[in-house]
Amino acid sequence: MITTTLTQQLKELPSQPGVYLFKNKFGNVLYVGKAKILKQRVRSYFQAKADLSELKQIMLQQISVVDTIPVATETDAMVLEDQLIKDYQPRFNTLAKDDKSFLYIHITAEQFPRVLAVRRPNMDQGGIFYGPYPYAKSLRDVLRLLHTIFQYRTCGTLPKRACLEYYIGNCQAPCIGNINEVDYRAQIDRIIAFFEGKGAALNTHLAEQMQRAAAEQQFELATRLRNQLAALERLQASRKTPRQYLLAQLQQGNLDIESGLSQLAVALQLPRPPHRVEVYDISHQQGKYIVGSMIVFSDGLPDKAEYRRFRVRTVVGQSDDFKSLREVVTRRLKRDWPLPDLAIMDGGKGQLSAVAPLWQLAQVPVVALAKKREELFLPDQPLPILLPAGSQELFLVQRMRDEAHRFAISYYRLLHSKAMTQARRPV
Secondary structure, eight states: OOHHHHHHHHHTTOSEEEEEEEEEEEEEEEEEEEEHHHHHHHHHHTSSTTTHHHHHHHHHHHHEEEEEOOOHHHHHHHHHHHHHHHHHOOOTTTTSSSSSSSEEEEEEOOOOOOOEEESOOOOOGGGGEEEEESOOOHHHHHHHHHHHOOOOOOOOOOOOOOOOHHTTOOOOOOOOSOOOOOHHHHHHHHHHHHHTTTTHHHHHHHHHHHHHHHHHTTTHHHHHHHHHHHHHHHHHOOOOOHHHHHHHHHTTTSSHHHHHHHHHHHTTTSSOOOOOEEEEEOOOOOOOOEEEEEEETTEEEEEEGEEEEEEEEESSSSOOOOHHHHHHHHHHHHHOOOOOSSEEESSSSHHHHHHHHHHHHHOOEEEEEEETEEEOTTOOOOOOOOOTTHHHHHHHHHHHHHHHHHHHHHHHHHHHHHHHHHSSSSO
């Protein structure tokens, strides 16, 4: 059923590329999609003659809110859609959860690492992975540019003599000792800095090389370096992360994270909106492979570089979530990590009671979020808090809790899969 509010939202859709989020009346994200023109794509779902699958017809009945995030290009929409699907894990995105068709960057763990574009990343190979990247041609163009700058090796096995790549200036030939491991690693570190968005140091390096070549009257080399520097600067200027898009969206009022944080602070009687929020969850199967997750939201957005996972050691062969959670929090508080402004436990009064003394000793506010009625339990308060249905503050804590659960489940599945693989190996 299309409500009056939803009808008004459909009238106000922007005519530009972007990502749309279908939500139910509780603020839960049902589906994330991308569009070349948001107005046309989103409205197509609600046309009387829309040819929708049975699954999407069921989804349509549950939609109460449509949020949109306009972006600059269709490519940006594709990248943002992929990231948001990972963040929210919407139940109706069954076809979008498999991202194996995208390319990843793999910086290998070899003595002299290679930089590869791969379709199906195998984390067991070690090294560093970046991605996914939706357009193969654009990514390969970037790799060709980086290869000409840093001349890393591309051969699968180090040969006994220098190959053609060395003689045409595309490799520094570690195979014959032409570059040592330390200097080669420094080149790889600059490539890592590029993919992690630390382009300033890379640009400085290129500028210094260009100036040196010009001073030595190597004008052809100086020109090539100038062109490479300009290309990198254009590439860096055009790159936006999903986090930047979400922050920009705050100003447009569609995803009011700032308001959600402020209202959450009021509800929990915090002195100010929480900047760093840590959320914890325990996952296991009948006491086997017990793991804990710690996810971090900074200013209301996932801060995945700060995520941590724990394999529970003191609870073996039993289902004791309280003791498991206490171990995880105890180990976390022994680490020299920034303390959060708020800690959220997935669970109810039992989970809260198990860890509240630890957080209180660290002078960190702590609450527990019970999944059945989305109740927030606070220490020393007999009755839980119910955040308003559909409110931004409820949406935020639900999203945080769901992300902690997803992260814990992924670690449990990893341990379970490894155990099953070892059990199948012949003796």
